[in-house]
């Protein structure tokens with residue numbers, strides 16, 4: 342049978358683009374189909390009044406020379422003409438937990454020193470924590486790339502240990518327990534479920550070296566698209582895939598919203614597994630597999646405000662500020678719409694003119710999809726006054742909360758733009774606007790693990806739902822998916838990751 346393409350990739354998030362760029366480098370003929378007007382998924386940037394806002398990349402870690410993400414970015418040319426700002430070494434993340442401030446410095450030695458300074462009686466617990474996290478990282482980063490021959494993940498104890506129980510086993514100091522858990526927002530942590538490997542990899546990722554992209558985050562997607570196109574590949578936007586047509590346990594073709602039908606030898610879905618299942622007609626894939634994909638539990642969604650500030654009013658902060666109103670940083674595990682907002686994550690875009698003042702900042706917090714579900718079936722431009730008022734009321738509450746720590750904020754605001762779980766649902770297609778896709782559960786490690794292979798011989802998954810979300814997780818998933826075709830060890834060698 343003749344095919345139009347070697348690979349068709351559904352979705353142009355970081356996962357789809359990295360797979361596309363890697364395959365194009367290997368001489369494959371690639372087509373990427375993207376439903377949105379703009380490619381990049383969570384890497385998209387949007388422009389308001391001439392200022393750019395990112396959507397789903399506020400900071401990234403592991404970008405020091407020799408670190409895993411640095412090697413991956415180097416391989417994909419993502420340092421060429423794209424600049425990154427290293428965050429404050431003395432505190433890239435500042436946490437305000439129930440009124441007490443704590444800083445997370447860059448580097449494990451500095452982190453240790455700072456924790457001991459905050460908790461001088463807790464040195465053994467702090468050392469025990471760091472030792473164990475480093476052990477997980479050493480085993481697990483490799484393990485993520487080491488599915489066995491049947492492509493089953495090598496489940497180890499770190500998939501079955503619960504993060505919160507692990508932290509509580511180290512110390513009875515309640516404040517230290519909270520501080521060590523404080524980064525859970527960036528992995529959508531759930532107190533009773535989040536496995537230790539997720540906590541360890543994400544904490545290590547940022548503590549090892551935290552950076553911001555200077556300028557638009559979409560520079561990353563643009564760079565990857567240009568590599569794909571340079572090698573003869575195609576990336577078509579405004580082309581949602583509406584059906585995946587199968588026969589004899591193989592995908593034959595995909596059809597887009599425009600009615601175009603494309604064939605390929607292999608297909609990769611960068612879209613959430615349950616969304617992918619909704620594109621396959623009844624009988625097109627094993628029912629038990631479809632049901633398992635449809636049962637995946639997902640991380641919570643978000644509410645975000647992107648603010649344009651007046652000139653010279655609000656100092657640029659070279660760190661993120663994480664505010665928790667109460668003393669439980671896992672508060673979102675018992676999400677309560679009546680007490681919302683109980684938290685925010687504030688970041689500043691790096692001022693491009695060298696100014697010491699910020700021009701664009703963002704406030705981000707959890708929000709449950711149920712809060713906006715009643716508007717889900719209405720076209721995004723016609724949701725009307727009820728939705729508009731909801732957004733405005735919530736935005737005011739969040740700004741009010743942030744203004745308690747930053748009194749100059751309110752007066753500094755020129756304009757702002759709001760995203761809700763419906764925005765993430767509309768723009769990313771992740772169920773209920775989930776921020777980080779599938780939720781991993783230490784009690785059900787295999788059930789919450791998504792393999793790159795599906796029950797259709799030539800359909801594969803990639804992206805944040807596989808192993809780990811975020812820029813690091815998605816990059817590792819792309820290597821795992823492409824490893825199915827070119828051999829993972831070969832790819833690791835090419836990227837120079839084989840010595841890690």
Ligand SMILES: Cc1cc2nc3c(=O)[nH]c(=O)nc-3n(C[C@H](O)[C@H](O)[C@H](O)COP(=O)(O)OP(=O)(O)OC[C@H]3O[C@@H](n4cnc5c(N)ncnc54)[C@H](O)[C@@H]3O)c2cc1C
Nearest residue numbers: 352354355356376382383397399400582770804805811812
């Ligand atoms: C608010 C927010 C903040 C975040 N902050 C950070 C951060 O600071 N640092 C970090 O490392 N990570 C962060 N993340 C997580 C990170 O952005 C994601 O894990 C990662 O970008 C996901 O990439 P992906 O390729 O898996 O999927 P996505 O980026 O979700 O891309 C999926 C793509 O598929 C497309 N698609 C969906 N359905 C179809 C269809 N039927 N046909 C064609 N195309 C389709 C979508 O339009 C989208 O372009 C954040 C995420 C969010 C939501």
